[in-house]
Amino acid sequence: MSEAYRPGLENVIACETEISFLDVDHEEIVLRGYDLIDLAKKVSYIDIIGLLIDKRLPNDEERREIERALKSHGQVPLNIWAILKQLPPTTHPMDMLRTGVSALSGFDPNLDDPSPAANRERALRLLAQVPQIVAASHHIAHGGDPIPPKEELSFVANGLYMITGREPSSDEVKYFDQVLMVYCEHELPNSTFAARVITSTLSDMYGALTGAVASLKGPLHGGANEAVMEMLLEAETVEGFERLIREKLAHKEKIMGFGHRVYMRKMDPRAQMMKEALQQMAGSNPEAKKWLDMCVAGETIMREEKGLYPNLDYYAAPVMYMLGIPVPLFTPVFFAARVVGLSAHVMEQLANNRIFRPRVLYNGPRGLKA
Known part of the structure; x- marks a missing residue:
């Protein structure tokens, strides 16, 4: 067979659709x-x-x-x-x-x-x-x-x-x-x-x-939102979250909520929308403000250390938590x-x-x- 093998079918066009398209260039x-x-x-x-x-x-x-x-x-x-x-x-x-x-x-x-x-x-x-x-x-x-x-x-x-x-x-x-x-x-x-x-x-x-x-x-598809919230709950504070992320990086562990097969060099646009929702919540709720500060600190570390950006699950997790949804x-x-x-x-x-x-x-x- 002469066709190139692409593990994970990466960049393989599998179907035609009129439903949706991820236009990364135009975000x-x-x-x-x-x-x-x-x-x-x-x-x-x-x-x-x-x-x-x-x-x-x-x-x-x-x-x-x-x-x-x-x-x-x-x-x-x-x-x-x-x-x-x-x-x-x-x-x-x-x-x-x-x-x-x-x-x-x-x-x-x-x-x-x-x-x-x-x-x-x-x-x-x-x-x-x-x-x-x-x-x-x-x-x-x-x-x-x-x-x-x-x-x-x-x-x-x-x-x-x-x-x-x-x-x-x-x-x-x-x-x-x-x-x-x-x-x-x-x-x-x-x-x-x-x-x-x-x-x-x-x-x-x-x-x-x-x-x-x-x-x-x-866990490589869904589940990242749960893993993000579990990290936030474990860390409890901005300093604790920064320490937890750096420890995971030092042990070469995957940090859930970052990276995406399609959004490799930019933030997932949906993540930005959930970040804005959390910012609005934080305006009147100290707990939401805590989660926002922790997430922003983690986002900064991952961008500077690994060149990775948040995907949707990273900011959706604390938003769902603040709505009273069990993890x-x-x-x-x-x-x-x-x-x-x-x-x-x-x-x-x-x-x-x-x-x-x-x-x-x-x-x-x-x-x-x-």
Whole structure:
């Protein structure tokens, strides 16, 4: 074979898409023609759902219709809770989530219908029910019951309420909405590629998203936000965080929250947005100010010592922590936000499908005889 082998498929074009593109040169994350960071400052996560699923930003009535549709799909089958309660309480929330997403397929009466209309409905069902599974995984593991959504709360507000058990303030809803937007879609990371590969066999959307959960659980993909917060909590102070990072560097340990396969010489634009959100929180909250000062100190060391810049997870971690989200739920929340992007990729793959079947560069023995 004459084709060059590229470990990790680095810089290999795997598909054509109209969904998103990481334009590193112009520091833009393009979502169907829009700059994600610009969108995140002007619209809501509900608008992003319309953009990614319906290929256009919704008008006021369409936005209300999306909210209504999400509420109409909000009843998670009770048997899902029964299944999750059978798992050991030590089960990681990502494993509970993987089980829950897979089990949802059995409750879809139109599972064998792969039409665009059926998959749009499926995407909305998953968008409505995955956040409930995420929240329930925490409560069930601690001996409690799932907190159902409140009819009077918005979709985004309910997402936070079902985790914390208290109605969020308008500022908290705003920051959580931003978290969901910055995690909503990011071209072709491992989990999205996994979903497209599974879809290419004509498997269903639940199977594709189950594979994406499994991929996202891996510490080289998801999980960095949890690791960042654990470092901050361990260090406690600016001086402690500086000392911890320098010790890890001296032992050649990987510092989670820094570096990215695509953003190698610049800060992830989403990280800058989360940094700004943390700065706003810090204006009125001493705890947020502490996390901000620690993160800025760590960012300075990594830039000066290693030439590395923060990725999204570095500043998203303390933002989520300040919203009252338990650290083990950071990656599940990431996935709940990404359901919309994954669903869009599943539908796009089906619209112009060819099964993925790459080849290998064989370097084993030849000519052996039994």
